[in-house]
Amino acid sequence: GQQVMQIPQYQHVQEGEDFTTYCNSSxxxxxxxxxxxxxxxxPVxxxxLVKSGEVKKQKRLTFQFGEAKKNSSLHITATQTTDVGTYFCAGPLRGWGKLQFGAGTQVVVTP
Amino acid sequence: GAGVSQSPSNKVTEKGKDVELRCDPISGHTALYWYRQSLGQGLEFLIYFQGNSAPDKSGLPSDRFSAERTGGSVSTLTIQRTQQEDSAVYLCASSLGRQGNYGYTFGSGTRLTVV
Incomplete structure (x- = not known):
């Protein structure tokens, strides 16, 4: 069946560093x-993202949708302690009215 | 209302008892979802309501779980004969439409503890 996978599962980041988390769909x-x-x-x-290759930014967060619309990434620059949490990606199951959530990337920020 | 409201926020129950969890979605949101999240885990889909269509119950873990949505608005998730493995946070979400084309707004959840 359709799967949405996220890597890494855990991400330890030093405050001020950048990191990227990835989401892949089958x-x-x-x-x-x-x-x-x-x-x-x-979850909030x-x-x-809807279009192939789309890139959107929210302050220090940059989201990208792959050209084939099968993968996505979230890049955070200059990580802050407020970025702590778990980031989930989700995509709609074909023919179904609900989202398939990935397992999430838990982000821990070290001051 | 302004957001998705869930009640109670916390529920401690004895094994074998029945519990009812309530969700009041955002006014005008036709889709309503229940998810379950165990400690440190991801989101487990339970059931989905869309308008007047028959609900998608494919995620309910056993026949002890049931849900209804009255008048296309408030939903109640019922767990009969609770077991310790039912302990989790039960999250309700609503969205404007179906096909997963709209973002979900989640409630704050009900933390269920079965002792």
Whole structure:
């Protein structure tokens, strides 16, 4: 069946450094969404990418949708302690009205 | 309302008891979803409602789990004869439409502890 996979599972980052987390789907997606869940909180929608090769930025966060619409990445520059949390990508299952979530990348920031 | 509201926020119950979890979605959102998240784990899909269509129950782990959505708005997730493995955070989300083309707004969740 369709799967959405994220790597890495864990990411330890020194404050001020950059890092990238990746999302890969076994099938082509109509769109990819990213969510952030702070420790003890609930997932919060960050962004949706729809077009092949699309790049969107939110301050220090850069989101990219692959040309084949099967992969995506989230790049964070100059990591801050406020970036701590788990980042999930999600894509719609073909023919189904729900999203398939990846397992998430847990980000820990060391001051 | 302004967001997705879930109640109770915390529920401790004895093994074997039934529990009901409530979700009040954002007004106008036709799609409603229930997910479960165990400690440190990802999001496990449970059930999905879209308008007046029959719900997608493909994620319910056993027949002890059921859910309904009344009047296309409020939803209740019921777990009968609770077991310790049911302990988790139950998250409700709503979205504007179907086909996963719209972002989900999640509620704060209900933390269920079965003792």
């Amino acid at each position: 099938t082509t997606l109509s769109n990819i969404q990213w969510y952030k869940q702070r420790p003890g909180g609930h 929608f960050l962004i949706q």
